[in-house]
Amino acid sequence: MIGGLSIRLKLLLIFAVLGVGAVIAVNLALVWGAARAAAEQAVGDTYMVVGIVASFAILALTALIWTVVDSHLARPIDRLTGELRARAQGQVKTPMPLDAMAYMGDLARAAQDVTQRLTQAQGALTDFVDRETRAIASQKDWLEALLDDVPAGVLLCSNDHKLVFYNGKAVDLLGGMDAQGQGPALDRSVFDYLHEPPVRHAFERLMSAYDRDGASDLLCSAKNGGAILGARMRLLGHAGQTGPTTLRVGQPAFASGYVLTLHDVSRDLAAQTARDQLIDEMFERVRRPAAAIRSLVGVLTEADGPQGEAREKIRSAAHSEAGQLSSAIHELSTRREALRDATAALGLSVRASDLLDAVRAQIFGRTDAPSTSALPDLMVVAAPLILRCDGFSMVSFLSSLLRMVQKGDETAPRRGFRLEIVEEGAGAMISLEWDGPPLPLNDLERWLDLAVMPAAGAGPSGLQQGGQTGRQILTQLGTDIWPERIGGQAVGFNAGDPQGERGRICLPVRSARRAVQPVAALPRRAAYDFDLLNKSRNTDLHDTLLDDLVYVVFDTETTGLHSERGDEICQIAAVRIVNGRRIGGEVFDTLVNPQRPIPSASTKVHGITDAMVSDAPMIAQVGPQFHAFAQDAVLVAHNAPFDLAFLRRRSHEMGVEFDHPVLDTVLLSAVIYGQSEVHSLDALTHRLGITIPQEVRHTALGDTVATAEAFLKLLPALKARGIATFGDVVAAQRQHGRLLKDMNS
Template structure:
């Protein structure tokens, strides 16, 4: 019973019992003396003496208790908190020995022990540094390799929770449902039917090497069709195996295939009927070549031939246009193409002048360089010159490669002969004509003797703008999630097995009941005791009302900054999806939760996540007498918040997340290893804050 009480309360009870016992002993002694004296006239004197002595005794006890509480009990609490922060979180400042000066040699002894602990940790870290460096290098190489695999790769637990995903999988799964996140259900991003059926099929086979191909679609209003292959990951310590699934987007492939099939069907349909009619007319002419009064059969034959010619010409053009849609052509910068051509031709002894527009060309850069360089060498030999002009210019939706020279014009027949021959000695099948067909284009000479040139159009090009920010291709994983069991209720779950979302809000004011609204909300996810760098929620919110100047002075957010931002009715559902299935963590959580819960009815949402408050966790570790502001907490834990990040949602969120990660081992060291145990402990500090887990 007593071990559940705080140290200060137990000391107070000790002195209270001491004062009560002293007063009781004084009263008993005076009563015994009065009875032995046997004189009724002395009763008043005994009573007055007893009252004065009792007050003096109680006063002395209270005075000693106050000194003891101030210099011993509080000092012990502070010393214990410092010891835990140094030993379990490896943080905190040096021990305040002035505070513990009345505890004798305890503070120096603890300081020496912590110094020895720190030295031992350093020695251990140095002993494993080389091995850690080697493993880190292998890990980095593995991550780099997997991030560039030309397929989306997912690793899932038996409960279909994401354990690993690479950059391409993030591109394939991201969409209306948002980017994927660790420890989230795969079925938030893929329709579950095909995945479950493939998983059950593989489990029923009993073959550890079996794989299953499946076709699945992403969730959301605009689904993408994905080709996938699943393979189970059997492990002796797991009853139900996890699995790896590779994804490939076939929506574009199917669209291109369907387009080709429809075009071929139309070709057959539109060519077949004129050809049949032409055959009939020619048959009649063969039977009676002299009986054609007025030349009607001749005109009919000419009309059918003209229709057939037009159909073939139009369909051929459409076919050439469609070829570039499914050809393996990438975007090549025009300046890079020109530089490669200049290097190739200068190596052959030719001088090249010209310039390239700021364009990105859709072409096979290697084939185009080989073709133009070969044409340039032949042109130089034909014209007897060593100086060529080479320009790449914008031409409507495409581009135009112009090869010019001084000298005689180039006959079309000569160019056709050049295009029929191989471009490289080792590439007999690569002719100029084949390159042109691949790019659905053609090449022709124009101009007269003096300033002739060759024209080679590129069908698709776009202007090269400012280079966009590189897309993050980090591999995100946590293999420990494979063996995690999820049948236990949250209250019984160990703290290290829970997924946390640490968040913070900035608002127009402190009174949500009077119309104040959120202007910024930020959050990060913690899985298996680490913060996931790529899983961050950070957005400005249009509050639908002016931001007071006093609030702007605190968080720096102005009306202009949120003018184009989404409103709270659009942002909160996104945050609700981001935080789904996790424990919410905040500093002074009731304040932030009030702003979230006041919109629940309007949006049809329920923020019923379990909640932890770092204010109360700090009180559990250091006692209620300490200051528990975010600045004080981070100072005690040795966490630095940059001045420019303070009072911003993302800055305070990062600081709270780091503080929470350092508080976890300190809580576990006190025997608070499950969420339920922590919740029961923090509710003893309810006078600091109301319980944010209560939604009423």
């Protein structure tokens, strides 16, 4: 019955009860006092006692009324405020908990109706925006794929040298991802990955040149791995700026940042050095025996030269020098082949089936090709291999070879061609077989000295290959070729035909690998946020806006709940939030060897066993890596004192101090929803409409992602309450210190 009353009538009823109760209490006290005074005839003392009793009765009644108001109105209003903020700012779509607000009358149902209308309006707006931006989103995906597949590393940096964009090739050039998935990160200094002086000097040169279209070439090195990188820097103007701008001294007027394109010159330098050393050694090792042989031959050919035993000694010396020269030439030739294999472009990979399809297309697609009736049964057979060779040159060579063999001798035609690629050792064998007479070696040698004309265009290197001979292409491919006669009866010839013959040409490929299992596609690692180009920087953390901070949300799994009793971390995971969004490719996740057994009760919670961590790195190694991942960021955790206690306890072993600023989603939840609510991670994510898959709950990474999503939904609600800076949010956290200790010093 009471639940159906309006909130105004409920408040009236509360105060009516308070007034009536006070009157009743006073009157009862007076009656009791009058009776006591009549019995004891002590009026003064009696009325003092009456006043005290009445006062306590009124206080008790007031406390009782407050308890009812707090549980049925104050707390539900606080809860309703938090729910409304979450739906207005955090785009939460779950139904409001009306059962917890039953005594608020129609207010809760009206709020539910408003939020439903708001959700519907937001949904309609979202659908409209999605329809209008779908084409842009598709183009964005194409651009990401294109930028990530660019063969050069690309970095985009702000004018204070913070990373705004990087692609997958840049990740590789800067040292790649380590076992914990740590690599380049947005809004981190480029000098964390490249040595500073060359980059800074190039930037200053361009800034002082007053030329927004200028570029500067530089040579720098990666800090991780020390690779030597060639780079080109080009400045970026401010958005909307089209013309040159006069620079003030010390003020970059038109450069909001710069682009660095990177390529690895370490391999080029090493290859060039090896070639130079080989050439120097070749001259050194060939010059002396060649000079000695020339002298000895001169002596032997003189008319009055030595005779008898002396002549034999000279001949023996000449023979020895010739042997040394031959041995040196053979060794140097072997080393040259190895060097060519290691440095040849031709580290290009091509599927065997694709190569043979291209050859078939060359044969039947050319206007000057033989008619299809002349090659009625060309068969191509390819093993599931990926060849390491220059596919363009190989296709040109094989198609030209096939046409040459097919022409043959009109009196002894060749037919029944079969082009096959099979695995052979560490490489592959390409064989061209046919029914008909074998190809004489002399004919093959003559053909190799002729120009091999590709179908059209240039090779991958961009050089026109029309004038190359077959022998030059073989040298380029680093292989050889030979003809063979195949035993057995030729297909298509009568058994009694004495002319039935079969021939074959063999061409080995030195390097190949099986391709039975498709290689998993590499994850796209391009990351960017162009808003960082114009991001304001505040050196005072206390006054920094929440949107301008970089956050690292983390979670740990442990062997137990008590760090002070020897429990240790067995898994740690973290994600980065930059400019209000979680960067999908910037993740830290690793198991940790706790150097102690994991109790079965803990394994039941997080699923981590002793076997899983036996080969994992220890906290002394993982800690500094995580500390570097969280550099210059605000740490965010759910129940941060628990996780930080484990890290800080081992800080002396790690050699780092975890003195980062800290935000705690438990306290932030209390700021939004009030202390009376449940603030567990499950309860918080349920209120915010976030689903944690059961299979990743109580895993470090699963809980980290859930905490990050909850934090991103709490941020708009905090700003709606006027909490805009880091100092504001720390002050708000400390108001709820009864729940948890604030970890900021």
